[in-house]
Amino acid sequence: EPEVTQTPSHQVTQMGQEVILRCVPISNHLYFYWYRQILGQKVEFLVSFYNNEISEKSEIFDDQFSVERPDGSNFTLKIRSTKLEDSAMYFCASSGGLAGVWYTGELFFGEGSRLTVL
Amino acid sequence: KNEVEQSPQNLTAQEGEFITINCSYSVGISALHWLQQHPGGGIVSLFMLSSGKKKHGRLIATINIQEKHSSLHITASHPRDSAVYICAASRSQGNLIFGKGTKLSVKP
Numbered sequence: 001e002p003e004v005t006q007t008p009s010h011q012v013t014q015m016g017q018e019v020i021l022r023c024v025p026i027s028n029h030l031y032f033y034w035y036r037q038i039l040g041q042k043v044e045f046l047v048s049f050y051n052n053e054i055s056e057k058s059e060i061f062d063d064q065f066s067v068e069r070p071d072g073s074n075f076t077l078k079i080r081s082t083k084l085e086d087s088a089m090y091f092c093a094s095s096g097g098l099a100g101v102w103y104t105g106e107l108f109f110g111e112g113s114r115l116t117v118l
Numbered sequence: 119k120n121e122v123e124q125s126p127q128n129l130t131a132q133e134g135e136f137i138t139i140n141c142s143y144s145v146g147i148s149a150l151h152w153l154q155q156h157p158g159g160g161i162v163s164l165f166m167l168s169s170g171k172k173k174h175g176r177l178i179a180t181i182n183i184q185e186k187h188s189s190l191h192i193t194a195s196h197p198r199d200s201a202v203y204i205c206a207a208s209r210s211q212g213n214l215i216f217g218k219g220t221k222l223s224v225k226p
Contacts, residue, residue: 048212
């Protein structure tokens with residue numbers, strides 16, 4: 001069964017360092033998302049991505065964050081200069097949908113990447 | 119103010135019991151998702167609803183758009199159903215507002 005894969009599963013970094021979290025969405029999906037979950041808290045939306053551009057982003061997704069789809073298969077989340085409060089589990093998700101018509105569709109999540117900022 | 123409210127927060131059941139988890143939302147939505155989060159943290163989509171009712175195996179999800187309320191039912195619960203169940207309201211463009219989750223524990 002197709003699945004969304006994320007790497008790394010766990011990353012420890014020092015405050016101020018750049019981090020890139022990688023995701024391989026399901027191959028025929030058109031829409032891609034990042035969410036995060038701080039330990040003990042609810043999941044929060046970060047950003048949605050379609051047709052090689054950001055469709056929508058939350059207030060959390062500030063200038064320190066960026067996303068790209070560099071090669072048609074990977075979908076990355078970059079945090080430019082990590083802060084302690086960026087420590088969280090980051091989930092990538094993808095969904096299908098109709099080209100040219102926004103349709104969220106069923107979401108397929110990766111297993112998550114746990115980021116620890118020291 | 120929480121735009122998506124779930125109840126109960128915690129639920130302990132005996133194997134075989136019928137379980138209901140409720141979700142109320144205060145925003146306009148395009149769809150309502152029910153998700154399952156395993157102890158290891160992974161998230162699996164169970165249902166996406168925009169109206170009516172859906173059934174998959176022992177799981178049933180319903181939504182009442184007028185009342186802005188959805189329920190997830192588990193029939194003949196089993197210890198392997200133990201997980202956190204999350205309701206998430208979808209606004210346009212994949213922007214989900216998540217509930218805090220209901221932690222379900224099913225005892226043998």
